Amino acid sequence: MSRVKIWDSFIRIYHWLMVLLIIAQLWTASQGYMEWHQRGAFILAALIVARLIWGFIGSESARFSAFLRGPRAVIEHFRELRDGRHQKETTHNAAGGWSVLLILLALLIQIGTGLFATDDILFDGPLAYLVSDSTQDMLTTIHHLNVYFIFAIVGLHVLAIIGYRLIGIGLTMAMIHGYQTFEDERAHRKAPRLRNGIWGLLIAGVIASALYYFGA
Known part of the structure; x- marks a missing residue:
């Protein structure tokens, strides 16, 4: 058995912060x-x-070029799962990569529409004053409906993780400690190059500070 580190600390912290923040956002809104x-x-x-920036300049395993593959790769991935031929990877698998992208896009839509949303009573998004009342209403509706889309994608993501675990492919622990175990001793040769x-985290901190400063 060979133990290879495949996820850097930013990806792991980012992943679990996203889980906590999505729950917190639902609760604060309700x-x-x-x-x-x-x-x-x-x-x-x-x-x-x-995360989008890290997808271009970060660790090899975190780059979009490493895990965003075409439809054929996704189909082949499911065929391998069906036939019991699937091997553990040093990044997201072909299906998981698209799941990650869909979650990112859904959250970007949610945040983007939230900037212009309004409850017509006490709260307006920080950029709501830039658009007409009808546009505010439209974007607010999208903001509310997109929550169900996020539920669906995240739900499928969780079900997939459970499904992989049931067939002997564990994904969760690697996102905690960063390591994946391979049966092939030569796995170290294909270990991804990781950035600190x-x-x-510094990039995220700078962006968060800027957003808070200009949006407060």
């Missing part, structure tokens, strides 16, 4: 704590933008 909801949105936006995750 309770009417809109100031905290907006602050959480700034942090969420900073993490997403930092501190840089990703």
Whole structure:
């Protein structure tokens, strides 16, 4: 057995912060704590933008070029799972890569529409004054409906993780400690080059500070 580190600290911290923040955003919105909801949105936006940047300049395993593959690769991945031929990878698998992208896009839509959303009573998004009332209403509707899309994607993501675990492919622990275990002793030869995750966290911190400063 060979143990290979595949995820840097930024990706791991980012992943679990996203889980906590999505839960926090749902709770603050349902309770009417809109100031905290907006602050959480700034942090969420900073993490997403930092993740997008990290997808081009970060660790090899975190780059979009490493895990975004075409439809044929996705189909072949499911065939391998069906036939019991699938091998553990040093990044997201072909299906998981598109799941990650869909979640990012859904959250970007949620944050983008939230900037212009309004409840017509006490709270307006920080950029709501820039658009007409009809546009505010439209974007607010999208903001509310997109929550269900996020539920669906995240739900499928969780079900997939459970499904992989049931067939003997564990994904969760690697996102905690960063390591994946391979049966092939030569796995170290294909270990991804990792960047120091501190840089990703610094990028997110700078973006969050800027968003809070200009949006407060």
